[in-house]
Amino acid sequence: MLTRTESEQRIARLQDGLKEKGVDAALFIYPIDIYYFSGTRQNSVLFVPAEGKPRLMVRKSYFRAQGESVIDDTRPFPSSKEFPSLFPPQVKRIGFTFDVAPVQQYQYYARLLPGVEFVDISSLNRELRSVKSKLELERMRESGTRLCGVFKEIPGFLKEGMRELDLAAEFEYRLRKAGGEGYVRMRAYNQExxxxxxxxxxxxxxxxxxxxxxxxxxxxxxxxxxxTDTIQANVPVLVDYTGVFNGYIVDMTRMFVVGRLAPELERAFATSLQIQQHLAENLKPGAVCEELFAQAAGIAESAGLARNFMGAPGENAKFVGHGVGLELDEFPVLAQGFKSPLQEGQTVAIEPKFVLPGLGVVGIENTFAVAREGGVKLTDLADDIVCV
Amino acid sequence: MLTRTESEQRIARLQDGLKEKGVDAALFIYPIDIYYFSGTRQNSVLFVPAEGKPRLMVRKSYFRAQGESVIDDTRPFPSSKEFPSLFPPQVKRIGFTFDVAPVQQYQYYARLLPGVEFVDISSLNRELRSVKSKLELERMRESGTRLCGVFKEIPGFLKEGMRELDLAAEFEYRLRKAGGEGYVRMRAYNQExxxxxxxxxxxxxxxxxxxxxxxxxxxxxxxxxxxTDTIQANVPVLVDYTGVFNGYIVDMTRMFVVGRLAPELERAFATSLQIQQHLAENLKPGAVCEELFAQAAGIAESAGLARNFMGAPGENAKFVGHGVGLELDEFPVLAQGFKSPLQEGQTVAIEPKFVLPGLGVVGIENTFAVAREGGVKLTDLADDIVCV
Known part of the structure; x- marks a missing residue:
């Protein structure tokens, strides 16, 4: 449960960001953004002035939101007529999340608030969210413990001849019994x-x-x-799953094989571990995201695996790690073009992987917290390939 | 698999709609819209001129899209520089799905195509999609058969004292083994x-x-x-699940109880069946959506259950059925304000339900196809409450 104090701290950080950008207020309409600040994901709209108290306006369910929201001014959604009068006249520029707000929603609120300029605060919002509080880190550690518990059971049910789908069903069954919430939120408009x-x-x-x-x-x-392909002997089995508990996602990958892996795959896997270790050691405040990516790509290249790094040759993804929290695709991103330095308390899934056409896919993934001493692993389970 | 012929028919219907609205072309960026017309859900953009051939521009994976798309002109996504030159100069008004396109995406494409006016074709798109072809109805019937197969197994695992979560896990496990794809697409921006x-x-x-x-x-x-609440004797158990197979969703609800239901609940359930029967009999081309809703609400009122219809008193949902297909919330909607007449081949989940505070929730749901003889049930399983 989000505490009132922590909500106030989050709102205060947002307000600092709004003032810095010369924006008079923020209007959030995206459920998980609203949850982050208010503690409820009911269908609502959250108004946060750059100075003063936030206001949560609830469409459905107001009854339930009353029991969950830690925003003092939580009220039913007003009529279209009343709506504009709730905005102080000094609000001329209002921040809106252009990354996830559909055009129809934007037009609806722009019509309700004539003369108000809407500006994009997507990056500010994502930057704020990327740094986790102590409470959030505890949540994510708990998610990690629960997800690792399910990964530990894999050797008990992975069998030659089962379909990939059967393996998924067995894993998902145990994840659900462990309290997995299942729905994985992603911010990118075309991802699922x-x-x-x-x-x-x-x-x-x-x-x-x-x-x-x-x-x-x-x-x-x-x-x-x-x-529906079946699992065959000596072919690597990659299990890459999220665990969502109390809204907080962790992301991890482990390798399994019925039998043994070819030496090329073993060697590529060893390179994944080497990249992970390098990145984990350097996952410190101040490290620059794109430099970490370049270092990872450099290790892959030194191992003669540049073409296979992060995807099939020619289809390589251009990153090696991504922020994770209430959404699977949070900031920061360890990728070319991300020039920002890491901050303490950010949480990053590091996932060096190699696709070797004709042989299979190997890799590792763990979720880490950025800390002064280097990355702290939140998915605490041995990294080794498990042979069954 | 979408056939080339059916894709051409869908494109032709869209083009008729564009011409009727005086729009020169459509630009789709939303994955399931693109899938509907092209047969692939890879990360792409689909351009459809009001006259002429469509063009699919693929971001990722082009390799995979080549094998899936039935659009002749399927090509890699062009550079920003090349992009505008691909649009015929006579395209002055371009249709865009304002309901799901984020503002950032809109701004991106608007910048690439200066001087072009973007107009909202959300309703046109949803109206076209609501009428299913023979192929789609077969797909949905197949989804119905598979989902019913899982519902049939419930009496075998439903037990007093298990958590709602355990029941969900058992159901979802079997659904997955049956080939359930799991991810349920919804169009509304705040639903999941x-x-x-x-x-x-x-x-x-x-x-x-x-x-x-x-x-x-x-x-x-x-x-x-x-x-994590446990299932107790004589308390109704409502199982309302979607089944997604080959992208096509069906939606159904059945009631279970360990022991017996209170007479008030039995009576409310009987009213659900009565409403369902009335709506199914009248699910014919030409029937007006909001009139069907009014009739359903009227039956609930006659039974003295107006306050309990479609939600807890004061939180009642204002509909009794919704279109379903590639998305869970398609057109048509049986609700106040939907004045359009039903069309043959539309598919509607009819779900009269009653919430009786302190006693529980009962109701029924089946997915039907609109036909001249009345609704054809695609989720063909007995409606009765199952006592275990």
């Missing part, structure tokens, strides 16, 4: 993920997903994750 | 659903979800669906 990927011979298929691995999936309509 | 609801004592909680039932869920961050 059903919990994770349990993939083996289908792992090397390129796909729409902004990651190293997409999987073949079950149809062209749902082209990601497990397929 | 993790597959469905397995709810009993938590069923009556109001919530954000635009439906009669939301469930308590596992946390304030994920406040829908199963909770």
């Amino acid at each position: 993920l059903f919990q994770g990927l349990a993939v083996s011979s289908g792992a090397g298929n390129p796909g729409f997903f902004d990651g190293a691995v997409t999987g073949r999936g079950l149809s062209n309509a749902s082209p990601h994750g497990a397929s | 659903l993790f597959q469905g609801l397995a709810v009993s004592s938590g069923a009556g909680n109001p919530g954000f979800f635009d439906g009669a039932v939301t469930g308590r869920g596992l946390s304030n961050a994920s406040p829908h669906g199963a909770s």
Whole structure:
């Protein structure tokens, strides 16, 4: 549960950001943004002036929001007529999340507030959210513990001849019993993920997903994750899953094989571990995101695996780590073009992976917190390939 | 798999709609819209001139899209420089889905195409999609058969004392093994659903979800669906799940109870069946959506259950059925304000439900196709309450 104190701290940081950008207020309409500041994800709109108290206006369910929101001024959504009168006249520039707000919503609020200029505060919002509080880090550690508990059970049910889909079903069943909430929020407009990927011979298929691995999936309509291909001896099995608990996501990958892996795959996996270790050691405040990516790509290149790094040759993803928290695709991103320095308390899923066409996919992924001593692993389970 | 012929028919219907609205072309950026016309859901942009051939421009994965798309002109996404030159100069007004396109995406494309006016074709797009082809109706019937297969197994695992979450996990496990794709697409910007609801004592909680039932869920961050409450004797158990196969969703609800239901609940359930029967009989081309809703509400009122219809008293949802197909919230909607007549081939989930505070929630839901002889049930399983 979000405390009133922590909500106030989050609002205060937002207000500092608004003032710095010369924006008079923020208007949030996206559920998880509202949850972050208020403690409720009911269908609502959150108004935060750059100075003064926030106001939560609830469409549905007001009853439930009253019990969850820590915003003092929580009220039913006003009529369209009343709505403009709730905005102080000094609000001339209002911040809005252009990254996720559909044009129709923007037009609706712009019509309600004539003369007010809407400005994009997507980056500010994502930057604020990227730095986790002590409470959030505890939540994420708890998510990590629960997800690792499910990963530990894999050797008990992974069998040669089962479909990737059967492996997924067994994993997801245990994840759900452990309290997994299932729905994985992503901010990018064209991304979607059903919990994770349990993939083996289908792992090397390129796909729409902004990651190293997409999987073949079950149809062209749902082209990601497990397929009906069967798991065969000596073919790497990559299990890349999220765990969502109390809204907080962690993301991890482990490798399994029935039998043994080819030496090329073993060697590529060792390179994944080497990259992970380098990045974890350097996951400190001040480290520059794109420099970490360049270093990771450099290690892959030294190992003669540049073409295979983070995707099938020619379809390589251009990152090696991504922020994670209430959404799977948070800031920061360890990628070319991200020039910002890491901050203490950010949480990053580091996932060096290699696609070796004809052989399979190997890699590792753990969620880390950025700390002065280097990355603190929140998904605390041995990294080794498990042979069953 | 979408055939080339059917894709051409869909494009032709869209082009008729564009011409009728005086729009020169459409630009789709939303994955499932693109899938509907092209057969691929890879990360792409689809351009459809009001006259002439469509063009699919693929960001990721071009390799995979080549194997899936039935659009002749399928090519890699062009550079920003090249992009405008691909648009014929006579394109002055371009249709865009303002309902789902984020402001940032709109601004991006508007910058690339200066002087072009963007107009909202959300309704046209949804209207076209609402009428299913023979192929789509077969797909949905297949989804119905598979989902019913899982519902049939419920009496085998539903037990007194298990958590709502355990019931959900058992159901979802079997759904996944049956080939369920899991990710349920919704168009509304603030809605999300993790597959469905397995709810009993938590069923009556109001919530954000635009439906009669939301469930308590596992946390304030994920406040829908199963909770950790246990299933108790004589308390109704409502299982409301979607099944997604080949992208096509069906939606159904059945009632279960360990023991017996109170007479008030039995009576409310009988009223649900009565409403369903009335609507199914009248689910014919030409029937007006809002009149069907009014008739349903009238039957509820005659039974003395107006306050309990489609939600907890004071939190009642204002509809009794919704279109379903590639998305869970398609057109048509059986609700006040929807004045359009039904069309043959539309598919509608009809879900009369009653929330009786302190007693529980009962109701029924089936997915029907609109036909001349009245609704054809695509979720072909007995409607009765199952006592275990």
